[in-house]
Structures are given as C-alpha cells and as structure tokens.
Amino acid sequence: DAKTTQPPSMDCAEGRAANLPCNHSTISGNEYVYWYRQIHSQGPQYIIHGLKNNETNEMASLIITEDRKSSTLILPHATLRDTAVYYCIVRPLGGSNYKLTFGKGTLLTVNP
C-alpha cells in the first residue's frame, strides 16, 4: 500500500501556480519524498525529490513541513502541458532494489 495520501483531482488556471498537497504522516527518518507525473498514455516522469529541506529545480518546487508529515509540490506557472496525474511517493534513497509504490495520485487539470 502507498504510504501517501493525495487529493484525487485538482484544477488550476493556466499561468497560475499549482499547489499539490501530499500527506505522508508515517514517513520514516531515512525516507525521501519523491514526485513523479504521468501524462496520459506516457511513462512516469521524475519531477523532484527531497528529504527535509525545500528543493527547487527547473520544473517545480518542493516544500516539506518541518515535521516531514506532509509536503506540497508547486508548479509556479502552470501550462496546459502540465495536465497530468501527479504521484507523491516516499522511498529510501540509495539501493537499486528499492521499489516505487504508486498510489492513486492527483489528476491536475490545467484550464485555459
């Protein structure tokens, strides 16, 4: 079973920031928070990951609460091409056999 909880769907206006929440209240000290997204009929795409500090890359920002029990993925200026299912996953870093357990994710729809 996935160790994360996400809202099933969200809407966002094009050009606005999309804030996708994730609850991971049972996260362990050695587990990282990963975000992937899956555009319809494609394979998942890695977005970002973090341990306890906020992270930013060219795609998104990741805000992790101080107690690490929840996080928010931020797409600063959503475009129509960002419409996808977004998955929040917790996993240990390191080791090639660590599996990714996908939950149901959040379907983000970016509207024109």
Next chain:
Amino acid sequence: GAVVSQHPSRVICKSGTSVKIECRSLDFQATTMFWYRQFPKKSLMLMATSNEGSKATYEQGVEKDKFLINHASLTLSTLTVTSAHPEDSSFYICSAVAPSSYEQYFGPGTRLTVT
C-alpha cells in the same frame, strides 16, 4: 537526463500467442529494471524486479510462467507475455535504475491489446 526506450510502443496480438516487449536503457547501464502494468484509469502496479544475470523477482499474484522476464545485458530487459488472453490487455511500463544515483527512469510504455 537518462533515456529509457520500449519497443514496440503498441502491439495487437491474438489470444493464445506470445508477445515480447523490450526495455532498453540508452545511455546508461542498469543492473536493475522494473516492470509495471497499468490498467485504464488505475495506477501503476509493480509486476517484477529484473536483475541482470539473475532470475527476476515477481510480486505476489504475478504469474512468473506467464510473464517471462529476461535481463541478459546491462542495457536490455525483455518481458514476454505467454499465451496471451484479452485480460492481459494493458499498458506495460518499464523503468531502469541509474547506478550512480539509484534514480528510476521510466520508458514510454507499451500498449498491449489481445483480441
């Protein structure tokens, strides 16, 4: 970034036949690859872990004799669906683990339709 390819992207086969799906890591060597299956409007479900040079490890409920996995080289893993049935119709996705970062990179998926 690391690139993983799958071939074919789509395949239609008749019931009772076998179909092979290839997963290749194009610019890195992967000792570990994973195979997932995804039904319409559902999430990805891990089928098996494929380790180069050894037998695959299957998840509970996945028939190893039906879904044959071969990982003969560091850049290629194959999934063969044997004696396919219509209920095997699904979207099959592989991922490859980059040895330097242990990150998983996903292929584009293969849509299998069994008629």
